[in-house]
Amino acid sequence: MKKIEAINDFVVKFANVNGSGSASANELFARSILRMGIPVSPRNIFPSNIQGLPTWYEVRVNESGYQGRRGGVDLMIAMNPQTWDQDLKEVEPGGYMFYDNSKPLPKSKFREDVNALGVPLTEICNATYSDPRQRQLFKNIIYVGALSALLEIDPSEIERLFSEQYKGKEALLQPNIKALRLGRDYAMKNLTCPLGIRVRRASNVGNKIFVDGNSATALGAIYGGATVCAWYPITPSSSLAEAFIGQCQKHRVDPATGKHRYAIIQGEDELASVGIAIGAGWNGARAFTCTSGPGISLMAEFIGLAYFAEIPVVIVDVQRGGPATGMPTRTQQSDVLACAYASHGDTKHVLLFPEDPGECFEFAAYAFDLADRLQTPVFVMSDLDIGMNTRLTNPLQWDDTRLYDRGKVMGYAELEAGKDFGRYLDVDGDGIPYRTYPGTHPARGAYFTRGTTKDRYARYSEAGPDYVDNMQRLLRKLETAKNLVPKPVLYPADKPARFGAIFYGSTSPAMQEALDVLGSRGIHINALRVRGFPFQEEIADFVAAHPWVFVVEQNRDAQLKTLLVNEARVNASRLIPVLHYDGTPITARFITDQIAQHAGARTVVPLKKVGA
C-alpha cells in the first residue's frame, strides 16, 4: 500500500468529542513540534456545543512556515466514533488513520488506501486507571505518547512542557509522564515507528511566539491604554474580553493600593456594551467593546451616534458566520460592509484589518490613538480564524518612548487663555474639531452633545446649511483618516506580472503560500494586502496598474470588492472576485486553483501555427 512520505510537511487532524479534555492534549502535541523548531499552525473546528458533539483540531506542520490551512489530512486521529465515516473520507490516499482498537471494527469501516494504526487506548486506560475521569483525560495523553513514537517527536520536549504546565502542581507531573510513556511504549512495541510522515528537528521557529489573536488583541488594548471595556458574551469574541480581564488583573492593579486601573462591565447586551464604551469615550477614557457580527447589528444605532457626535470608541469585531448558532462557530470575513457603513444616516467608519495575532496587538493598540485622534469609532476587523487559534507570530513589540495620542483635547489652560472653542469647528482644515472633557473649566468649554442637530459651536440648529457644513467636515475628517490608517503592503512578484491580487486579514497566510505556488507554476501575481479603510490612493493605483486584479476574500458577496468600487473608485470590470465562504478557513489550494483557472482563461495564446 502507498504510504505518504513527508518530513516536516503534513497535516494531522484530531477528531474528538467536545468536553472530553482533548483540547489541552492536542495543544501539547502542537507545542511539542514547535519546540523542535518546526512551525505549526493549529485550528479549532468546533460546534455550538459544550459537551458531546464532534470537535476537530487540525494541525498543519510546515517547515517553510506556511500557516494557512492547507486542506486535506495526512494523519487522522479518529477519537470520535460518531464522525468516523466522514473523518475517514477526508484522509488523503496513502494517509494514516490512528484509532482506538480496543473493540474490533469490521473491515468495511476502513479504506484500502489508508493505513490503519490501532492502539487499544481504552484497554490500556481501563487496566491502568480506576477513576472514570482519569481514564478519559489520560487517554488523550496516551495518544500523544503514541504519536510521539509514530512521528518521532522528542518525548523530552513533551515532558518539559508538562513540567512548565504543572509548575507548582508537581503532583500532576508524574501521572502525565506515565501516561505519555504508556502510549509511547505501546506504539514502539506494536507499530512500525516512525511513519512515512514524521518530524525532524529544525530551527525555523526562531524567536517567534505562539499566541491566539484574541489574547494578542487584549494585550494591545492593555498597551494602548484602554481602561474601560464593556462586552456581551458572543463567540468568537468572548475570549478576548476574558483575556483582557486576565491581563488587567496582572498589569493594571495599583501596587500601592490594590485598586484597579480599569473597569470592565459585562453588559446586559451589545447595545449597553457599546453605550458604556461610548459614554466612557465621551468622558475621556480609552474604551472598547468586542463583539461579532450580530453584536454589530445591535450596536448599529449607537455607532451612528458616536460617528455624528464624534466620540472615540474602539470596536473589535471578531467575525464569524451568519446569525443564530451553528455556522457562527466558523470563520468568515462577512462584516466588512456592515462595519464600513454601520448605522443610519450617511456614515463611514475607519476599519483596520489585522492579518495575524501580531497585527492584532499592533492594530488594537493603535486603534485607541486613531479613535482619539479622529474622534470616531474605529473597528478592528479580526475573525474567528485569527482570534481563536494559536498562531506563530513575530514577538510583540513596544517602544517605551511612545506616547498616547489623545487627539485634539482643549484643556483648562487653553480655555482659560480664551482660545476659541467650537466643538464642531474645523480650525485647521483636517476636519477634526477640538473637544473638551466634562468638568474641565468652570465657565468655558461646556457643550451639549447631540447627534446631528447643531452648528459649529454645538448650538442646537435644525438649519440645512449647518447640517451640510457638518457633513462636509466629516468627509474632510475621513480624508485625514486615509493618511493615518495603516498603509497597504505590496508583495511584488519575482517576474513582471499582468495580474494583481488584493487580500486582507486572515486570508494572508494562505494567500502568501498561494502566491509562491502560483509563481512556481509560472503565474506571476503582484499582491497587495489592504490593512485599513478608508482606502489610500495606492490601492486605486495598484488596480489601475493591472488589467485584472483578483480580490480574495472570505464572504459570499465580495464585500471588499464592493467597498473598493464604491470608495476607491476603481474600475469594477478589472476586479475578479475569489470567494471562499463555507466557514472553513480559506486554503492556499483553493486560492491557487481559482486563480489558475481564471488566469488560464485570460491568458492570450498567440495565433501562430504550430510547426509551420
Add this chain to the structure above:
Amino acid sequence: MTYIAKPKLHHPALVKNKVGYTRRDYEGNISTLCAGCGHDSISAAIIQACWELDIEPHKVAKLSGIGCSSKTPTYFLGKSHGFNSVHGRMPSVLTGANLANRDLIYMGVSGDGDSASIGLGQFAHCMRRGVNMVYIVENNGVYGLTKGQFSATVDKGSKSKRGVVNTDEPIDMIGLALLLGATFVARSFSGDKAQLVPLVKAAIQHKGAAFIDVISPCVAFNNHPGSTKSYDYLREHNEAVNRLDFIEAREEITAEYEPGSVVEVTQHDGSIVRLRKLAADYDPTDRIKVMTYLQERAAAGEVVTGLLYLDPKADDLHGYLETADTPLNRLGERELCPGSVTLERINASLR
C-alpha cells in the same frame, strides 16, 4: 425650538451661594416645552437643588435619552456638559461616563417611554449595578414628542385624550427600582416643589443608584379627566409618607419636632438624612415593608410620594469594581502601559 435668546445679564443683588454662583448661573436655555409642562418644574427643582448644595455647575454631567423629558437637560445647568444620547440608552452612556471619571456628579434624565419601554433593560441593569447617579424619570404616561401615544407606565383603565382606554398593566418603576436594588428610591410630583427639591438634593448626595420617579403631567396629551397622570388626579391622590426637611451632613437639628416624628438615617459617608414622618410607622430603610406598604396603598388608589427607600450602607459601582481613586480618564502611559520589559516577558511565556 426657540429663537429667543435668554438674557445673560444678572441682577447684581442676586444671592450667591458658597461657591460664588447665583441661582441663575444654574439655568440653561429657554425651555421649548409646552407652557405648563411638568418637566419645566423638574428642571427648576434641579437648578434649585444644585444651587442650594453649592455644586459647581461644571462638576455635573447631565445625560438623557430621547423624548420630551430628554430634551430638558438643555434647559438647566448650561455650564455643564450634556449628552442627548439615543432612545432608552441614557443609562449605559451614563454608566460609561461615570466609569471614566468618578469625580463628577451624574444626572440622568429620562421619561416613561425612554425608561419603561424601549429602555427598560438599561434602566434595570443600571439600578442593579449601583451606578452612582441621580436617575430622574419624568413620568407623564404618554409619548409627547410623537403626539400622545400611551406609554408603559399608564395605569390600567386610564383614558387617553382620544378616549382610548388602556388595558395593559402599568410598569411600576418604583417597584422595579426597589426589586432591582436601587439604594435610594423616591417618588414625587412635579407640582410639589417643596417636596421635590429636597429629594433631588438628597439623591445627589446619595452614593449609589438614586431613583426618583416624578409624576409630571403632560398638559398637551395627558391632563384630561380620565387620566391618572393629570394635575387634578395627582392633587387628589397624592399621599406623602414623609417630608424631607434637610440633609446637610452632621448638622444639628434646630427645628422642633414632636417626639417620634423624625427619622434619622446616617449614610455611609456620615451624612444624615432627616425625614419628617407623615405616615405613622413608615420606615424607609426596611425594603420589604416598603414594598408591601406601596403595594397596599397602590391597591387603595393612592399615589405614595416621598423618600420611599434609602439604604444607609449603600456603595456604588466603583466600590464594587474597586476602581482607582484617580479617575480613569486622568491615567496616562505611566500608569496604564506595562512597557517593553514586561512585553518581552510575555513574549517569552508564549514560546
